[in-house]
Amino acid sequence: MQASKTPIYTALGANLLIAATKLGAAFFTGSSAMMSEGIHSLVDSSNEVLLLLGISRSQKPADEKRPFGYGRELYFWAFVVSLLFFALGGGFSIYEGIEHLMHPEEVKSPIWNYIVLGIAFIFDGISFITAIKEFKRQRGATPFWQAVRQSKDPSTFVVLFEDAADVIGILIAFVGILLGQLLKNPYIDGVASILIGLLLTAVAVLLVRESRSLLMGETPDQSELDKVLQLASDNGAVNKVVSQLSTYLAPEEVILVLKINFKQHTDIEVVNKAISDIRLNIQAKYPHYKQLFIEPV
Numbered sequence: 001m002q003a004s005k006t007p008i009y010t011a012l013g014a015n016l017l018i019a020a021t022k023l024g025a026a027f028f029t030g031s032s033a034m035m036s037e038g039i040h041s042l043v044d045s046s047n048e049v050l051l052l053l054g055i056s057r058s059q060k061p062a063d064e065k066r067p068f069g070y071g072r073e074l075y076f077w078a079f080v081v082s083l084l085f086f087a088l089g090g091g092f093s094i095y096e097g098i099e100h101l102m103h104p105e106e107v108k109s110p111i112w113n114y115i116v117l118g119i120a121f122i123f124d125g126i127s128f129i130t131a132i133k134e135f136k137r138q139r140g141a142t143p144f145w146q147a148v149r150q151s152k153d154p155s156t157f158v159v160l161f162e163d164a165a166d167v168i169g170i171l172i173a174f175v176g177i178l179l180g181q182l183l184k185n186p187y188i189d190g191v192a193s194i195l196i197g198l199l200l201t202a203v204a205v206l207l208v209r210e211s212r213s214l215l216m217g218e219t220p221d222q223s224e225l226d227k228v229l230q231l232a233s234d235n236g237a238v239n240k241v242v243s244q245l246s247t248y249l250a251p252e253e254v255i256l257v258l259k260i261n262f263k264q265h266t267d268i269e270v271v272n273k274a275i276s277d278i279r280l281n282i283q284a285k286y287p288h289y290k291q292l293f294i295e296p297v
Helices: 006-029 032-058 073-102 110-139 144-150 154-182 187-216 222-233 268-285
Strands: 238-250 253-262 291-296
Touching: 006 032, 006 110, 006 154, 032 073, 032 110, 032 154, 032 187, 073 154, 073 187, 110 144, 110 154, 154 187, 222 238, 222 253, 222 268, 253 268, 268 291
Parallel strands: 253 291
Antiparallel strands: 238 253
8 A cells, every 4th residue: 555645744844843943942941852852853854855855766767777666765765764863863862961961051941942842742743643644544454563564665654653752752851841940950951851862762773673674675474475376376377386586676566576387288378378367367466566577497
């Protein structure tokens, strides 16, 4: 099922507006946690741009240089986004928190931080709800974590986890600023910034792992492959399917090589027709098997 770009555009618009507000509030109030949240939103904005770039480049038609197309461009840029999330989001937030612990500064006019965080929570919440609805539409009845592991479209789960980290990060920043004000302890703000950095790092590790797996190449689900092989075996000219090789080239594009042993004394014309029929039957039921090669053995 093809993913919608709506969650990406929603997240991009929300993050650009929120980043400007958060960084402005951090500048005027001196809040370390708010600065971390502003950096976080800036990183998220760049991530959405890179994902849109990856989607655009992955849709380029095949040519002599890339005979199987450019589908894996999306996987490459999703991997880059995951690394940026780790280095810029998590790393900068932890660094900012440590700096605040070494040189504590009391937050000035915290009311502005609360206002900004409230606005950010609303926009990030809308973006998160949009992303989770899209992911739910794609996964259907599949359990959440199983759907994440099986998903072949990183643009969906990357935005989903980014938005989730946004919402949780805002709550951490709010608690940190509030406790720092109530207890008159400026160190709590720095601790909140470090916690936000650790949260982003944990999310980044998950995204890097999933994106790397897609970039390296994943096979279709085994139950789906079994049905595909059964379609091939059902042809009257086939003795048995000897082996298969398959991998995803893009979220909606699989390359499949079938090595098939045909029945003895089968005419070449019958074999050619069987190959054509097998290809048509498989692609009629599973259109994402766009590159399908059948080799008689």
